[in-house]
Amino acid sequence: MTAGSTVARAAARTEPEIVRHVPGEGSPAQVAEVPEVSAAVARAWFIKKLRILWERRRFVARAALAGLLAGGLLAFALPKRYESTTQLMPPDDQSGSGLALLAGLTAASHSLGSSAGDVLGMKSSGALFIGILRSRTVEDGLVNRFELGKVYRTRLRQDAREELQENTAISEDRKSGIITIAVTDGSPQRAAGMAQEYVEELNRVVTELNTSSAHRERVFLEERLAQVKQNLESAEKGFSEFASKNSAIDIQEQGKAMIESAATLEGQSVAAQTELEGLKQIYTGDNVRVRTIQARVDELDRQLQKLGGKSDAASAPAGAGDPSTYPSIRELPLLGVRYTDLYTNSELVDRVEEVQHVLARQAMLHFDISRGLEIVSIADIPAGTGLGSSSSYLVGLLNALHALAQDQVNPQRLAEEACRIELDLLRKPIGKQDQYMAAFGGLTVLEIARDGKVNVSRLKLSLDLVEALEHNMLLFYTHDVRDATTILRKQDDATRQNERNVVASLREIKDIGIEICSAIAKGNLRRFGELMDVHWESKKRLAKGITNPQIDAWYELAKTNGAIGGKISGAGGGGFLMFYCEEKKAQVREAMRKARLRELNFRFDFEGSKVIFDAVSRDGRLAHIERQSDQENELKLVANSLH
Secondary structure: OOHHHHHHHHHHHOOOOOOEOOOOOOOOOOEOOOOOOOHHHHHHHHHHHHHHHHHOHHHHHHHHHHHHHHHHHHHHHOOOOEEEEEEEOOOOOOOHHHHHHHHHHHHHOOOOOOHHHHHHOOOOHHHHHHHHHOOHHHHHHHHHHHOHHHHOOOOOHHHHHHHHHHOEEEEEOOOOOOEEEEEEEOOHHHHHHHHHHHHHHHHHHHHHHOOOHHHHHHHHHHHHHHHHHHHHHHHHHHHHHHHHHHOOOOHHHHHHHHHHHHHHHHHHHHHHHHHHHHHHOOOOOOOHHHHHHHHHHHHHHHHHHHHHOOOOHHHOOOOOOOOOOOOOOOOHHHHHHHHHHHHOOOOOOOOHHHOOOHHHHHHHHHOOOOOOOOOOOOOOOOOOOOOOHHHHHHHHHHHHHHHHOOOOOOHHHHHHHHHHHHHHHOOOOOOOHHHHHHHHOOOEEEEEOOOOOEEEEEOOOOHHHHHHHHHHEEEEEOOOOOOHHHHHHHHHHHHHOOOHHHHHHHHHHHHHHHHHHHHHHHOOHHHHHHHHHHHHHHHOOOOOOOOOHHHHHHHHHHHHOOOOEEEEOOOOOOOEEEEEOOOOHHHHHHHHHHOOOEEOOOOOOOOOOOOOOOHHHHHHHHHHHHHHHHHHHHHHHHHHHHO
């Protein structure tokens, strides 16, 4: 035995071991003590392992190299996988009618597959949409669009759907309700397209199934609004054709003007006939003067006959014999009935949202009107003439709705509610003056702060001064109606862009307004007229469209005939021309009449918007009085019974 083998055996004998005696087989159970391994023996054991590893180093190297090559080949051989994730937030929980509709369609066809049964048992809209996303309808749409049968190398559509399901993960966050769609594919473009297609397919299926009651309401409203709009356009077209065919511009004013003209012609005819009879006493019928007067009498008679019309003229259209003529006096009553029918615009709707009149709709929405309501409005002047008729209508309607709700409202609150509707909700580029003047009335001073707060104060004037101011102001209708939004929008844009001319004109107008207030308070009305002229020159520089050559010609005509100053009403471009005139009012009126401008008589109002008759409050008070009377009678009966 060699020394090396002796060492090996010694090492083997000295390796740690555990000796266990089982109870019942000799001595009691005990564990033998493990002898402590010396450092030399451990070192010898480690050297032995290293020697074995060294002897087999080539095998280890070849195995490591082979594993590395195999791993590399496997890494390159595996297909690349890309994941595209899309998140969407479902709408509010759907109503039972939507689920019932889904159930009915599922029973009729198998387009939604077996998932529809699970969907019908779910309450949240997120679960409903996840069921739709996993349905056969959506999956078939993706398989067809992206030709997934070829991509997945499957022969059957069912196999392609199963592969798609394995590559798609759809989940819902229970807290936020967000639905996450994750699609895995070998092409990044196809993965992104499939994720987006899931969303588009969901939209398409939801639209087809009509699961959203809001969608049905929206479709109904859109169809209803389109129908109402078409009816309004048809009415407008019919009115225009009627007015054009019958030369009916304004039946009431035409009748008044024609009667005045007929009276004038009749007077001239009587005067001409009187003159003719006098000449016939002196000259023969061949005399030049006699023939001239005779021709004049004949022409006046023809004009009178044309104005009055024949007895059967009412049955024929206006201007049937001569299209250049206006309807005769005999034709006007018959035309007036048809004209009124076409001019009156009525709306009969089922919901407040269907009302076409923007101000009326917003006012009713402000009060959350849900019950039946009839609103009738009558105006002395048309909208778009610069006299604040739209804001006056809104303030009056709000006041009436407050009375209907038995809610007393002061003018300040009334004006602010109207401002909120027109400025904040409808985004009109206007100020607050029209609403406040309609609510407060009178000669009122408005101080508007930068934050929009309005301080209202009354001008304290004597009755004589108010009557003089009212008497010296003239108002003429230009027959031009315009939309102030366009002009005011240009003015607002120029102001925001800080255009020097516009900003300077606005500051000048503010200073003029302060001076006008001072002049009126002091009783210097002539200075008021002069400042109006200065104001008009400044106003014309604010934006294009405020004036035009025709308006400038009328303005100069009025000043030439005695007007001290004036301006166009509102934003400009049409509407009414207002002048201040003291000595030559008759001359100005005649000049404007010849220019075919109609004067509008007016008076100052100092009450503002008011409720003239409140049947609701009256009936409420009567009912309250009746209840009080019944309670008093009951108390008397109780007292009598106690005695």
